[in-house]
Amino acid sequence: MSYHQVAGTRTGGKRPLRRFADAAEPWFYSAPVLVLIIAVMLVPLLLGLSYAFRDIQLLNPFSGGFVGLKHLKALSQDAAFYRALKNTLWWTGASVFLQFFFGLILALLLDKPFAGRGIAQALVFLPWAVPTFLAGLNWAWLFNPVIGPLPHWMVSLGLLSAPNNILADPQLAMWGPIIANVWWGIPFFAITLLAALQAIPRDLYEAAAIDGANPLQRFISITLPFLAPTIAITILLRTVWIANFADLIVVMTNGGPADRTQIVASYIFTQAFRRLDFGYASAIALVLLVLLLAYSMLIVVIRQRLIEKD
Amino acid sequence: MTGKLIGTIAHRGAILVYIAFALFPLFWLLKVSVTPNDLLYSEGVRLWPSRSTFDHYHFVIENSAFPTFFKNSLIVASSTAFAVTVFSSLAGYALSRFRFRGKYVIIALMLITQMFPLVMLVAPIFKMLSPLGLTNSLTGLVIVYTAFNVPFATFLMQSFFDGIPKDLEEAAMIDGASRFTAFRQIILPLTLPGIAATLGFVFTAAWSELLFALMLISGNASATFPVGLLTFVSKFSVDFGQMMAAGVMALIPACLFFLLIQRYLVQGLTAGAVKG
Amino acid sequence: MASIELHSVGKSYGDHPVLEGVDLNIDDGEFIVLVGPSGCGKSTLLRMIAGLEDITSGTLAIDGQRVNDLKPKDRDIAMVFQSYALYPHMSVAENMSYSLRLRRKSKEVIDAAVGSASQKLGLDPYLARRPKALSGGQRQRVAMGRAIVRKPKAFLFDEPLSNLDARLREQMRAEIKRMHAELGATSVYVTHDQIEAMTLASRIVAMNAGSVQQIGSPLELYDRPANLFVAGFIGSPGMNFLEGRLSQSNGVSEIVLSNGIQVSLGRHVARADGEMVTLGIRPEHVVAASSGTGVEAQVELVEPTGLGVILHLVVHGESFKLFSTDRMLMQAQGAIHVTLPQSRLHVFDKDGVRISEDDV
Numbered sequence: 001m002s003y004h005q006v007a008g009t010r011t012g013g014k015r016p017l018r019r020f021a022d023a024a025e026p027w028f029y030s031a032p033v034l035v036l037i038i039a040v041m042l043v044p045l046l047l048g049l050s051y052a053f054r055d056i057q058l059l060n061p062f063s064g065g066f067v068g069l070k071h072l073k074a075l076s077q078d079a080a081f082y083r084a085l086k087n088t089l090w091w092t093g094a095s096v097f098l099q100f101f102f103g104l105i106l107a108l109l110l111d112k113p114f115a116g117r118g119i120a121q122a123l124v125f126l127p128w129a130v131p132t133f134l135a136g137l138n139w140a141w142l143f144n145p146v147i148g149p150l151p152h153w154m155v156s157l158g159l160l161s162a163p164n165n166i167l168a169d170p171q172l173a174m175w176g177p178i179i180a181n182v183w184w185g186i187p188f189f190a191i192t193l194l195a196a197l198q199a200i201p202r203d204l205y206e207a208a209a210i211d212g213a214n215p216l217q218r219f220i221s222i223t224l225p226f227l228a229p230t231i232a233i234t235i236l237l238r239t240v241w242i243a244n245f246a247d248l249i250v251v252m253t254n255g256g257p258a259d260r261t262q263i264v265a266s267y268i269f270t271q272a273f274r275r276l277d278f279g280y281a282s283a284i285a286l287v288l289l290v291l292l293l294a295y296s297m298l299i300v301v302i303r304q305r306l307i308e309k310d
Numbered sequence: 311m312t313g314k315l316i317g318t319i320a321h322r323g324a325i326l327v328y329i330a331f332a333l334f335p336l337f338w339l340l341k342v343s344v345t346p347n348d349l350l351y352s353e354g355v356r357l358w359p360s361r362s363t364f365d366h367y368h369f370v371i372e373n374s375a376f377p378t379f380f381k382n383s384l385i386v387a388s389s390t391a392f393a394v395t396v397f398s399s400l401a402g403y404a405l406s407r408f409r410f411r412g413k414y415v416i417i418a419l420m421l422i423t424q425m426f427p428l429v430m431l432v433a434p435i436f437k438m439l440s441p442l443g444l445t446n447s448l449t450g451l452v453i454v455y456t457a458f459n460v461p462f463a464t465f466l467m468q469s470f471f472d473g474i475p476k477d478l479e480e481a482a483m484i485d486g487a488s489r490f491t492a493f494r495q496i497i498l499p500l501t502l503p504g505i506a507a508t509l510g511f512v513f514t515a516a517w518s519e520l521l522f523a524l525m526l527i528s529g530n531a532s533a534t535f536p537v538g539l540l541t542f543v544s545k546f547s548v549d550f551g552q553m554m555a556a557g558v559m560a561l562i563p564a565c566l567f568f569l570l571i572q573r574y575l576v577q578g579l580t581a582g583a584v585k586g
Numbered sequence: 587m588a589s590i591e592l593h594s595v596g597k598s599y600g601d602h603p604v605l606e607g608v609d610l611n612i613d614d615g616e617f618i619v620l621v622g623p624s625g626c627g628k629s630t631l632l633r634m635i636a637g638l639e640d641i642t643s644g645t646l647a648i649d650g651q652r653v654n655d656l657k658p659k660d661r662d663i664a665m666v667f668q669s670y671a672l673y674p675h676m677s678v679a680e681n682m683s684y685s686l687r688l689r690r691k692s693k694e695v696i697d698a699a700v701g702s703a704s705q706k707l708g709l710d711p712y713l714a715r716r717p718k719a720l721s722g723g724q725r726q727r728v729a730m731g732r733a734i735v736r737k738p739k740a741f742l743f744d745e746p747l748s749n750l751d752a753r754l755r756e757q758m759r760a761e762i763k764r765m766h767a768e769l770g771a772t773s774v775y776v777t778h779d780q781i782e783a784m785t786l787a788s789r790i791v792a793m794n795a796g797s798v799q800q801i802g803s804p805l806e807l808y809d810r811p812a813n814l815f816v817a818g819f820i821g822s823p824g825m826n827f828l829e830g831r832l833s834q835s836n837g838v839s840e841i842v843l844s845n846g847i848q849v850s851l852g853r854h855v856a857r858a859d860g861e862m863v864t865l866g867i868r869p870e871h872v873v874a875a876s877s878g879t880g881v882e883a884q885v886e887l888v889e890p891t892g893l894g895v896i897l898h899l900v901v902h903g904e905s906f907k908l909f910s911t912d913r914m915l916m917q918a919q920g921a922i923h924v925t926l927p928q929s930r931l932h933v934f935d936k937d938g939v940r941i942s943e944d945d946v
Contacts, residue, residue, distance in 0.1 A: 018655045022640075025489070029404035030416055032397040033460050040457030041423045044434035051433060109324055120325050122569050124332045129568030131518030133536050134557055137543065138335045147342060147550045149355045183335065191572075237424065244427040247520060251540070268429045273525070278433035285430035292425065477671035480638050483658040484665045485685035485732070499675045 051282035071283035080259060081267065081284065088263040090174060091181075092243045098182045100235060103189025108223075110190065111197045128187035136251030139180035143167050167253050170260045177248045177261060185242070189234065196230035197223070236299050240292050264288050336561065343367070343554040350551060366555035375530045376556060379538035383517055384563070386448050386534055390455040390516040391509045394463045397456070398508060399501070402467030403493060407476070420461035428458065432525050445526050451534070454526070455516045463508045470504030471497065503574040510571030514564045535560045588649035588739035588772055589614045590635060595644035597630055605630055605796045607644065612740075615770045621783040622793035622819070629744055631793070632776045636742050637661050648739055659688075664733035665742040668749060670725045672717035678728050679704075679713040685736045699735040706765070707731050723754045730762070734769065743775040747782065759785060780820050784808070792816045814938035817866050823896055825866045825932070826906035834859040841865050841933070845902035847881060852928035855941055863941070866932035869896065869909035873925045874918075880925035885918050899924065 027034075055067045075081055110121055127135065142148035143165055151163035166172040200223065208218045246265035249255065255262035255270060262270070264284060272281035344362040345353070353359050370376050405413060435454060436445060444450030474497060482492035498505070520536040527533050533541070539556050590612040597605040605627040612618050620628040633639040635646060637658035646654055653661050664685075672681050679700055686696045704710050707727040717725055726746065733741055743762075747755045763786055766773060777783055783790050784804045792799045792807060792815070800812035811817035817825045830841040832855065833848070839855040841863060842848050849865060857863065873880075874897075886905065887898035894911035897918060908915075908924060915922075933941045 023410065026404040026408035026410040026413070029408075030401040033401035033464055034416060034419070036397065036453075036457040036460055037419060037423055040435065040454060041431065042419065044431040044438060045426060047434035047437070048430040056433060105324070106328055109321060109328070112321065114322070114325075118573065120329060122572050124325075124328045125572050126336070126565060126568065127332050129514050129564045130336070130561060131514075131520075131536060131564060133518070133520040133540060134560055135335075137539075137553070137557060138339055141342070141550065141554070142335055142338060146351065148338070152355050183331065186332075240425055244429070246429065251520075265427055265429060268427065269521070272429065272432060282430060282433065285427050289426050289430070296425070475669060475671065477667045477669045478673065480636075480658070481665065481667060481671035481732075482673070482684070483638070484636055484663065485736075486659045486688040488657070488659060491688070496673055 048282050049286055051279055052286040053283075054279050056278040056282070057276055067279070071280050072287075074280065075283055075287065080262065081264070083259055084262045084264045084267040087174065087261065088243055088265070091178060091249075091261075091263050092239055094174075094178050095181045095185065095242050096235060096239050098178070099185040099189050099238070100231070102182065103186045104193055104231075106186060106190040107193035107197055110194055125187040125191060127184050128191075130184065132184065132245075132247040133251050135180055135184045136177070136248040139176065139183070139248075140167060140252045143176055168257055170257050173253055173257055173261050177252050180248050180252065181242065181245070184248070185238070188238070192230060192234050193227060196227050200226045232299075232303060236296060240296065243288070243292060339554050339557050339561070342550055343558050345551060347551055366551040367559070370552050370556045370559070374538075374542060374556075375533070376535075376538060376542075376559065378530060379533055379535045380559065382448060382532055383535035386451050386455065387513045387516040387563075389448075389452045390459065391513040393452065393456045394459045394512045395467075395505055395508045398460055398463035398467045399498065399505065401460075401464045403471050403497070405464065405468045406471035407479075420464060423458075423461050429521065432522065435522070436525060439526065446528055446532060448532050450526055451523060454522055455519060458519075459512045459515055463512055466508055466511070467501070467504055470501050470507075474500050507571045507574035510567045510574075513567050517560075517564045517567075590740060590772060590774070591645075591647040591650075592631075592635075593645040593647070595631070595634065595641055595646055597627075597634060597639065597642045603796060605634075608798055610791060610798070610801065612772060612774065614772055617766050617773045617775065617786055617788045618791060619775045619777060619783040619787035619789075620791045620793060621777055621780060622799075624778055625795075626793045627796040628776045628778075628791075628793050632665075632742055632744055632774060635740075635774060636663060636665050662739045663742055664736060664738040664740075665744065666729045666733050666746040668745040670717075670729040670746075670749075672725055672728055672732075674717055677714050677716055678709060678720070678731075681717065681728055682731045682735050685732070689736075700731075703731045703735045706734070722750055723758065726750060726754075726758055730765070734765070734771075738771075740772040740774065743773065743777075745777055746775075748777070748779070762786065780822065784820070790820075792819060794819075810940065810942075811866075811932065812940050814864060814866070814934050817932060817934070817940075821868055823869045823907055823909060825868050826872070828865045828867075828904055828906065830863060830865055832857050832859060832861045832863050843904060845904045847902060847904075849926060849931070850928065851931060851933065853943070855933060857935060857941060862936045864934040864938070866934060867906075867926050867930055869907040871927060871930035872899075872906070872908040873927060874908060874910060874912065874915055875923045875925045877923050880923045882921050883924050884921055888916060888918060890916055897922075 052071055053066055053068060055065050055070075106124060110117065110124075114120075130138070142150050144167075145151040145163040145165055151160060151165065154160040154166075155163050160166070167176045204222050205218055208222055213221065243263075244265050246263065246269050249261055249263060249266045250269055253261040255266050265288070268281045268284045268288070271277050271284065341358060342350070343366055344364065345359040346361055346363045346365065349359050349361060401416075404410075405417070439445050439450050439454075442450075444453065478496050478500070479487075479489070479492040482496045483489060487495065518536065519534075520540065523534045523537045524540070527537055530538070539553075539560055542556055543553055590610075592608050592610040592612075594607040594609055595605070596603065596607050608631060610618075620631060622628050630639055634641050637653070637656060637660075641654050645652055648661060648663070673684065676684065682700045682703060683696045686699060691699075700713070704713055707730060709724070709727055709731055712720060712724060712728075717728065720728065726749075729746065746762075747758050750758060759782055762775075766786075775782075775786060787804055789801060790804055790807050791801050794815045800807055800816045802810075802812075807816055807820050811820060811825075814827065818827070828841075828843050828849075830843040830849070833840045833842050834854075837854050839851045839853065839857075840848050841851065843865070855863075881901055883899035883901045885897055886900055889896040889898070894909055895913070895916045895918075897908040897910075897915060899906055899908055899922075901924075935941055
């Protein structure tokens with residue numbers, strides 16, 4: 001039989017060409033994506049990191065030389081940066097917490113079947129589709145006493161003494177972008193948590209109900225443990241994302257009044273766009289990136305500890 | 311029984327509160343956009359003006375470059391949505407169906423892209439694109455937006471592919487199809503909900519992007535809607551009626567797309583969650 | 587139609603072997619059933635023949651031609667999946683004609699092939715329907731139809747009946763057998779159900795833990811199982827195994843069971859005196875005897891099956907089963923007498939390998 005001769009020379013294995021073609025196949029499918037993210041995201045990222053150590057003025061053709069740690073040194077003495085760092089904590093913490101809290105409640109509400117659920121779901125998720133700059137403008141207008149109802153309502157409720165724009169009040173200004181962010185971001189948490197809720201096998205609830213657990217006990221003993229991984233990963237990703245998210249602040253307050261709403265991301269934006277100082281902006285971005293990576297590592301380590309404890 | 315009834319009422323009530331909170335800002339946008347200028351201040355807190363008008367819309371459409379912005383945004387958002395969907399389908403399929411060395415490297419690279427402030431990329435991308443003549447060009451924007459959206463879209467598509475049994479393309483390959491033919495003729499048609507979700511998601515994202523559009527585009531000719539609207543706002547910052555009319559117009563395509571696809575988004579994420 | 591030859595075909599994932607050296611020559615027109623418990627490698631072997639899994643070592647030839655490197659589409663084989671794997675977005679007719687359309691056959695050829703297959707399978711009224719609108723049995727037929735329209739070199743079946751209810755399974759089993767008789771197509775059929783294996787196969791390949799245990803006709807496996815695994819796997823209720831020690835005297839061997847009972851084999855077994863062996867006898871071969879003969883056994887449990895009755899018996903601490911169609915035994919209680927006919931006894935050595943009757 002003819003094939004025996006072929007088999008004799010190399011038992012079993014495949015011909016090198018076929019072996020190569022097989023190994024290369026998945027790479028053909030992923031090549032466009034890989035090329036794009038490497039060329040348009042990772043290479044610029046490395047370039048951007050190098051800018052932190054260079055003098056880059058966008059419109060100045062003679063800039064570009066290495067300046068070593070100059071930007072980082074300047075940054076370490078930049079009071080505005082420290083204020084922005086503090087504001088970032090406040091902005092991120094409040095936004096994430098409120099988005100998560102209201103998102104979880106919404107997901108639980110939507111997990112129950114009821115007539116009109118499809119429409120209700122589409123409507124409550126709608127803010128997510130609103131372009132962020134437009135969400136910012138929209139909320140800025142709502143807070144504007146000339147055109148928006150909110151200041152007047154807050155006076156009626158006794159929250160404000162006079163119908164003023166809270167975005168102009170240094171004490172309250174940060175609440176403006178936070179409320180806009182919560183409005184815009186609830187759907188993301190709700191969608192993610194709803195998906196996780198719907199993946200919980202229904203018979204677990206039935207078994208627990210037969211065992212005599214009340215709704216609260218069922219929530220604590222079944223729902224929460226099942227949601228925990230989704231919650232952990234979503235909060236981690238969203239924290240990073242929101243810390244980097246400057247659109248709303250740039251549109252609504254531009255960091256003001258008196259830098260009271262300036263977060264690190266919007267500070268980078270200001271440095272880059274208003275002053276066209278990309279070297280310094282990159283240095284700030286580098287520090288932000290390091291802080292966010294440290295935060296992610298911390299979360300991952302804590303999570304690992306908790307898992308090991310179990 | 312009454313306890314159950316109270317629970318039901320509380321549940322529906324809470325849903326209504328959420329819907330009101332979600333829709334109120336958009337409603338207000340619409341309300342101001344149809345309020346005639348002379349009533350704007352006198353009827354400031356009324357829920358609907360005693361007279362309504364489309365004058366603001368007429369003005370915006372006739373006296374500004376908004377039709378151009380609209381067209382530019384439509385081109386950019388649809389091209390991006392199309393490109394991302396094609397590329398992320400291919401990559402998502404590879405991640406879903408192949409076991410290969412380097413798979414986890416690809417996943418790690420894509421996760422990294424979700425971690426850093428995109429602001430950081432503005433200057434490098436500007437410097438890379440300008441010698442290629444891709445600044446101030448819609449093509450440049452499409453390339454950048456495609457890259458930014460492809461990682462998330464790939465994960466999304468992967469979770470849809472994971473929901474389709476492997477048997478189907480194996481049957482097709484035995485029937486005489488190459489893997490790619492099986493992918494095209496059998497798997498893709500079954501992933502239509504996923505494709506719809508990805509298209510809608512990316513369209514909305516590209517439609518909304520402001521930062522890079524501001525940076526890479528100068529001049530009205532290739533400005534996108536967000537850039538145009540922001541310029542408009544800073545130029546006519548007192549004419550609220552016109553600004554909001556422009557805002558409503560910016561909102562419509564994104565919202566339409568979103569309403570079409572939002573249920574597939576939950577489906578896709580559920581499929582992803584099921585496989586763990 | 588074609589022959590399929592496997593020459594020490596093996597498979598491993600990295601260092602972990604899942605299938606070792608399978609040698610099998612399948613003749614043109616044969617119906618081979620791969621049978622074994624789940625995880626024994628039978629499905630992997632089938633998928634290797636289909637080209638869906640790589641072959642790590644050895645040679646696979648279809649029609650005398652080495653096909654290790656051929657993609658599934660170039661092997662010209664058809665396969666029926668356990669899940670049926672019908673294309674949900676295509677009608678029944680489109681499902682059945684997909685392979686022909688891929689090969690760019692003319693419309694007349696396609697219509698004729700689909701028409702004759704659907705007629706054979708009674709699918710004519712359903713041709714325009716989507717798979718979703720079909721019952722389980724109809725889907726199964728469509729899967730079969732998809733395989734037969736293109737007249738492939740061989741048919742592969744991967745547990746095609748296991749998603750059907752018992753009644754339908756029996757009906758489809760007969761239909762597959764009839765179709766094989768009619769088409770005479772070389773077939774390889776994977777199942778974990780030994781009844782399917784017995785009824786369909788021209789030869790059975792019994793597999794366990796990634797290796798072939800025995801290849802032979804159904805009756806060979808039933809009558810002369812090569813080892814304890816095959817003996818226990820084929821037949822229902824399963825064969826009784828009793829451990830004991832071989833005792834040789836005057837050219838006739840005897841087995842002394844652990845409970846002290848001596849069973850004469852009536853022949854000589856070429857093994858050393860005192861060696862540990864296992865005695866096997868099928869429940870249907872244990873004979874209920876009139877009192878005074880054989881040994882006395884306590885009746886533990888009576889399981890009527892309709893056709894007959896299964897008795898769970900204990901003799902001095904050894905339990906075993908008896909199957910009989912004698913309805914009188916349904917009333918059995920207390921003690922009965924049983925004998926073990928010598929011609930029905932199987933003897934396996936300490937490694938579980940059958941000690942052959944010819945082995946002198």
